[in-house]
Amino acid sequence: MSVLSDGRGPIRIALVGLGWATRSIWLPRLRGNPAFTVTAAVDPAEGSRAAVAGAQDTAGLSTFATIHDLDPAVVDLAVVAVPNHLHCAVAGELLAKGIAVFLEKPVCLTSEEAERLADAERSGGAVLLAGSAAAYRADVRGLYRLATRLGRIRHVELAWVRARGVPDRGGWFTQRSLAGGGALVDLGWHLFDIAGPLLGTAAFRHAIGTVSADFITRRSSRADWRGDDGDALTGGTDVEDTARGFLVTDDGRSVALHASWASHEALDTTRITIDGSGGSATLRCTLGFSPNRLQESTLTRTMDGETHPVAVPTEPVGAEYDRQLAALPAQLRDPAGPGRAIAEVRRTIGAIERVYASARSAPAQEAPKAREAEPV
Numbered sequence: 281m282s283v284l285s286d287g288r289g290p291i292r293i294a295l296v297g298l299g300w301a302t303r304s305i306w307l308p309r310l311r312g313n314p315a316f317t318v319t320a321a322v323d324p325a326e327g328s329r330a331a332v333a334g335a336q337d338t339a340g341l342s343t344f345a346t347i348h349d350l351d352p353a354v355v356d357l358a359v360v361a362v363p364n365h366l367h368c369a370v371a372g373e374l375l376a377k378g379i380a381v382f383l384e385k386p387v388c389l390t391s392e393e394a395e396r397l398a399d400a401e402r403s404g405g406a407v408l409l410a411g412s413a414a415a416y417r418a419d420v421r422g423l424y425r426l427a428t429r430l431g432r433i434r435h436v437e438l439a440w441v442r443a444r445g446v447p448d449r450g451g452w453f454t455q456r457s458l459a460g461g462g463a464l465v466d467l468g469w470h471l472f473d474i475a476g477p478l479l480g481t482a483a484f485r486h487a488i489g490t491v492s493a494d495f496i497t498r499r500s501s502r503a504d505w506r507g508d509d510g511d512a513l514t515g516g517t518d519v520e521d522t523a524r525g526f527l528v529t530d531d532g533r534s535v536a537l538h539a540s541w542a543s544h545e546a547l548d549t550t551r552i553t554i555d556g557s558g559g560s561a562t563l564r565c566t567l568g569f570s571p572n573r574l575q576e577s578t579l580t581r582t583m584d585g586e587t588h589p590v591a592v593p594t595e596p597v598g599a600e601y602d603r604q605l606a607a608l609p610a611q612l613r614d615p616a617g618p619g620r621a622i623a624e625v626r627r628t629i630g631a632i633e634r635v636y637a638s639a640r641s642a643p644a645q646e647a648p649k650a651r652e653a654e655p656v
């Protein structure tokens with residue numbers, strides 16, 4: 281009998297995709313949380329399997345080159361962190377064979393993929409959980425609490441602008457066929473997740489946007505904290521480093537989004553402003569793991585011409601991922617869980633598709649001249 285149904289014993293985890301996210305974010309946290317036990321690890325790359333199998337505390341860990349070999353009878357949850365273009369195929373196969381899946385963002389790359397995941401969740405009878413931790417941050421939760429005192433929410437502005445931080449520059453992250461897009465699907469997905477609770481169930485009626493890639497060719501734009509080999513652009517790049525979107529909900533509210541992997545800024549900064557009928561609130565912080573960050577989170581409330589600070593905690597980097605993991609056991613056992621993640625995913629991917637379609641229909645922007653950018 282599954283530990284999920286009898287509620288006893290740690291949840292048995294299969295890690296699927298053993299790259300940066302699994303090794304830096306999930307594996308150490310899963311090992312540090314007695315609610316989980318990592319029993320299987322899957323990656324076609326032998327080096328990645330060896331790196332995980334060679335780490336401490338791997339007694340009883342089975343490694344596989346493919347998910348076909350995972351036995352649903354001995355896995356309660358698959359934590360899936362594979363390149364974006366494989367999210368739907370890998371998670372779909374696991375769900376269809378009855379294995380619950382915690383799937384990294386971006387959950388999928390098209391609305392059609394969202395429907396395939398929904399079908400797999402239904403046919404396999406296993407729940408899909410979506411992995412973006414931003415809404416688990418204590419400062420974001422402080423912003424949500426303040427939002428309840430701002431009257432009617434009219435507009436939400438979300439910007440995550442890195443000074444530099446193109447992931448895996450020249451690798452799969454910067455190729456559209458493998459990543460599905462650039463900063464919008466990568467950082468923007470987190471921004472949509474933060475906006476979600478502020479918008480309730482409202483759908484997006486309109487979505488327009490622009491994209492640009494003025495920084496991605498600069499060597500200095502790479503996310504050096506990942507340890508990627510991003511010096512040479514051997515694989516080329518054809519995604520945006522910056523995306524801007526403007527969306528209107530069917531109940532008349534607006535959302536402005538700005539996601540940048542690299543920019544003219546000095547520090548990697550996230551800024552979220554909520555304008556309400558009774559005041560506005562702004563949170564400034566840095567999402568993610570970049571070391572080039574604001575040292576503390578600040579939250580302010582503005583009303584009648586006066587701006588006041590509102591106390592908000594600054595947590596250790598990555599605390600939101602611990603909190604998200606802590607929430608997983610209850611989410612896995614929640615009978616209302618199936619279908620919940622995919623409902624949010626449909627809205628997000630539908631908006632992303634329309635922002636990209638709008639950007640593609642705009643007049644082409646001239647690329648920066650060679651002397652304006654550093655050599656590749």
Ligand SMILES: NC(=O)c1ccc[n+]([C@@H]2O[C@H](COP(=O)([O-])OP(=O)(O)OC[C@H]3O[C@@H](n4cnc5c(N)ncnc54)[C@H](O)[C@@H]3O)[C@@H](O)[C@H]2O)c1
Binds near residue numbers: 347
């Ligand atoms: N939530 C976050 O903050 C966060 C942070 C970083 C990355 N991510 C997401 O995690 C995912 C992985 O990113 P990454 O940085 O770890 O990439 P990565 O390239 O470092 O790792 C991907 C791994 O997947 C493996 N893989 C490829 N095909 C596979 C398959 N069919 N089955 C199993 N494994 C397979 C690769 O060999 C590689 O080891 C991406 O979707 C990314 O968006 C999320």
